Amino acid sequence: MPPSAPATSKRGSAKAATERVAGIALTHPDRVLWEGQGITKRDLARYHEAVAGHLLPHAANRPLTLVRCPGGSGTSCFFAKHPWAGLDPAVEAVRVGDDEAVAVRDPAGLVALVQAGVLEIHPWGATLADPERPDRLVIDLDPAEDVGFDAVRAAALEVRGRLEAAGLVGFLKTTGGKGLHVVAPLVPRAGWEEARAFAAALAGSMEHDAPSRFTHASRKAERTGRIFVDYLRNTRGATAVAPYSPRARPGAPVATPLAWDELTPGLRPGDLTVATVPARLAGSTRDPWEGFAAAARPLPTSLERGATPRSSRSPPPPASRGGASRGA
DNA sequence: GTTTTTT
DNA sequence: AAAAAACAACGCCGC
DNA sequence: GCGGCG
Numbered sequence: 539m540p541p542s543a544p545a546t547s548k549r550g551s552a553k554a555a556t557e558r559v560a561g562i563a564l565t566h567p568d569r570v571l572w573e574g575q576g577i578t579k580r581d582l583a584r585y586h587e588a589v590a591g592h593l594l595p596h597a598a599n600r601p602l603t604l605v606r607c608p609g610g611s612g613t614s615c616f617f618a619k620h621p622w623a624g625l626d627p628a629v630e631a632v633r634v635g636d637d638e639a640v641a642v643r644d645p646a647g648l649v650a651l652v653q654a655g656v657l658e659i660h661p662w663g664a665t666l667a668d669p670e671r672p673d674r675l676v677i678d679l680d681p682a683e684d685v686g687f688d689a690v691r692a693a694a695l696e697v698r699g700r701l702e703a704a705g706l707v708g709f710l711k712t713t714g715g716k717g718l719h720v721v722a723p724l725v726p727r728a729g730w731e732e733a734r735a736f737a738a739a740l741a742g743s744m745e746h747d748a749p750s751r752f753t754h755a756s757r758k759a760e761r762t763g764r765i766f767v768d769y770l771r772n773t774r775g776a777t778a779v780a781p782y783s784p785r786a787r788p789g790a791p792v793a794t795p796l797a798w799d800e801l802t803p804g805l806r807p808g809d810l811t812v813a814t815v816p817a818r819l820a821g822s823t824r825d826p827w828e829g830f831a832a833a834a835r836p837l838p839t840s841l842e843r844g845a846t847p848r849s850s851r852s853p854p855p856p857a858s859r860g861g862a863s864r865g866a
Numbered sequence: 867g868t869t870t871t872t873t
Numbered sequence: 874a875a876a877a878a879a880c881a882a883c884g885c886c887g888c
Numbered sequence: 889g890c891g892g893c894g
Contacts, residue, residue, distance in 0.1 A: 617882045
């Protein structure tokens with residue numbers, strides 16, 4: 539045996555081999571992404587495999603804004619919304635109007651995001667097929683530091699009731715933080731401007747009726763003791779965290795869909811994590827958001843007053859974008 | 867996490 | 874060859 | 889236009 543032959547070369551040495559999940563090569567599979575829970579990159583990839591069936595209906599084939607933290611949740615993170623160097627083919631580079639965006643369509647796409655260091659997934663409220671017409675409305679309830687969770691629960695019910703009064707069906711999810719989201723599926727007909735106006739009117743009416751409880755102003759100083767009813771998720775290019783997306787925060791919390799009867803005093807959103815949510819899904823025969831797609835309704839023309847008289851069937855989005863709106 | 871530049 | 878640096882979003886609101 | 893905000 540030639541002594542020159544390196545007995546232990548790169549081959550079979552200490553270097554951790556990359557491995558595959560859902561067909562995607564994962565480098566540094568043992569890297570810990572959430573220190574407190576010891577959740578690794580491999581764990582996160584398997585999490586996505588487990589929840590893909592529930593996550594993809596809300597995140598696939600939509601423009602995405604991503605939160606990437608290659609070194610883990612405790613390190614510096616950055617947003618990404620454009621295709622990047624080294625992008626895996628399982629992640630699609632797409633054109634939306636004048637901009638380039640990224641999208642996924644299957645579990646491999648989700649795992650490819652994990653490989654890129656993505657911890658959070660924030661999809662548009664519209665699909666690639668019809669990016670100018672939102673197919674969901676999101677009301678984000680964000681409590682000030684000094685507001686208890688019981689008030690947030692009450693606020694969610696309040697939003698649900700107001701949506702219902704407008705003919706829409708609200709679905710509930712945790713955000714992974716201290717707030718809640720109420721999401722209403724829409725038949726994509728109205729444009730972003732109408733969606734924004736509707737959500738603003740809803741938030742405004744809540745503040746009008748209970749100014750001590752709600753504000754629709756985002757300034758922190760305006761919020762003390764109140765819940766910020768954030769309607770700005772409903773503008774073109776804006777996003778809200780996806781159902782079943784993890785958050786890059788201590789504890790590895792997950793934005794988790796809930797049935798309305800789960801909105802109890804004992805609810806602890808922090809218990810819904812990358813570690814616990816897969817078991818919750820596997821152990822329950824019922825999807826908390828069952829019927830979501832079937833509940834889609836067109837956005838009402840107006841919330842209650844201030845109807846915007848327009849020819850009823852005029853083109854929804856004049857689409858001030860996309861250079862070439864094949865103009866009628 | 868990837869790519870490019872510097873030592 | 875190893876280390877360091879550069880890069881990775883954006884729109885709305887109020888002033 | 890700039891800072892605050894998510």
